[in-house]
Amino acid sequence: MPAEFYYGVEVFLNGLMAGVMYSLVALGFVLIFKASGIFNYAQGIMALFAAMTLVGFQEGQIPFAHLINAVFGTEVHHFGWTMPAFFAILFALGVMLLFAFLVEKLILKHLVNQEPIILFMATIGLAYFMEGFGDLMWGSNVKKLDIGIPQGGNFWIEENTAFLGGADFYGFYLDTLDIYATVIAAVLVTSLVLFSQYTKTGRALRAVADDHQAALSVGISLRSIWVIVWGIAGFVALVAGIMWGSKSGVQFSLSLIALKALPVLMLGGFTSIPGAIIGGLIIGVGEKMFEFLIGAPLLGGATENWFAYMLALVFLVFRPQGLFGEKIIERV
């Protein structure tokens, strides 16, 4: 076997890992879309905000320190203590739940029965608000997130696959962090599926997703369901934020993965949790392989920026509802 082939396999595996990361973000979108028909553009910013909050708690930053310093002329930055990762995660989760509650209270409640596109734009506004708010609260510098997940190449896999190739092949390079992400994503998806299938709240969630009015008429409170769903989406955002933040630092570009999650959703269908996972894997592998086989040698590289969107665009022309979406039926 030539070394290029093994290199191709490595690219494929890394694409799968990247796809898992996309799926993590896409999952949050699907949850909210299913339960409220809202396409939540702010999901990426929620991940960024969650990661920022986590770092802020861990390092004992004073919220709004920059603003306080600017207004009162003081020089405060940190409380002077650090918090263990576990408690910081709990606190960050608390903040995300509070956020979910406030979003329902201040925004969604007032926009019931508006057209989907209005709701979508409202979430874009929300995304801008959170971006400014997050930066104001914790500062806009690039932060390092470390909650103890090991990083770097996995030597065990590298050593044990080296025998496959010739003398110039040193085994597959896989980031340990990505492997952790894969495991965590699998656990997350399994628990979400179990939650929605076997608990009372989960059943209520599915009922709301199916038909708002019917759910209301059997006594399910739409508003509390929305709080729960946004809370869960906040939790998923926190997980995604931790994973992406540990991988590439907590910074603004984190929120752009939200845009990458869009083609994932279009491929998988907006309403399907397995669709989000499989769509993510297809996009991850597709863009890495395209860059490896066609983009880098023939087109000058950096095709990862647009490949996912183009793939989704071409795909949609043939199957508008995505791979696993429900068939769209329109009536006048």
Place this chain on the structure above:
Amino acid sequence: MLYREVGEFKTSYAADQQTFPIRFDKLAYFIILAFAFLVVPFLINDYWANAVLLPFLIFGIAAIGLNILTGYCGQVSLGSGGFMAVGAYACYKLMTGFPDMNLIICIILSGGVTALVGILFGLPSLRIKGFYLAVATLAAQFFLVWLFNKVGWFYNYSASGQINAPEREMLGIVISGPNSSPQAVYLVCLSFLTVLALIARNLTRGAFGRKWMAIRDMDIAAEIIGVNPLMAKLTAFGVSSFYVGIAGALLFSVYLGAVEVGEVFGIQKSFLVLFMIIIGGLGSIFGSLAGAAFLVLMPVVLKNVMVGSLGWPVDIAAHFEFLIVGSLIVFFLIVEPHGFAMLWRIIKEKLRLWPFPH
């Protein structure tokens, strides 16, 4: 004199479709126009022109363009930044390829090129709708920016990857390049905006506009009553991209002079234009301009207040800007989904009945 018409007196369709049914409005319109053309050029300096007036005029054109597509035809587009880039690069290629051609013709032609690209990316709109289409236009945004970054032909293989506007004259006055005067540039942009706004107003109240609105309100029903969705959607994409392309060409050639595609025409610009029409009012020419004015002025005002008066650092002012823009959008969507234009309409309704409201 301040306001007239206390009731419905219209007897013909033409009277009903008038742009300014009230004489006072018409008068005000011409006074504002005369003021903008004859008085403002003598008042402005470099700062006012570059920080407020030129961005307002140019983004006003882009906002009208996007409003035709999103507000009138109901097709959400997140690709305005990419289409502006097409206009800018087309203008650059035309300016450098045909040095003797008048800049105005270059700009109009680059609008035409953008229209063709827009129609191309509008083709999927026949199959996909709503969010799906919005995401598909993202493909245009990212692909176009990548294309202009990677393919050397577009920027004439310059070492920096930037494009620079060469100096061009019209009637003996320099209107592009580093030596142009703010007055000349202002008048060029203002003329474009005036003419294009007039055309847009007449297009949208004519047969085209009615077809677009029928598609927006319900495409299947529109198809049944005889509107050809292919033609309606593609013309909307074409006309809209023409406007956006002209805005991009103006932004590059007369306003900025030098452009780096990822920075100037990134996804942020697409959102900026989208916000202009949301805040201003979907489906309204006046609204597009009001939204553009608001979103151009607000950062300037905020910056002057927070950095200039309060002495805060620039980055905090920038964060506040995001925060305020975001909350305003949410606020407007909750209180008045139709934006400034609707508020204006409500005020006018009140004025029309004044002083006998019952």
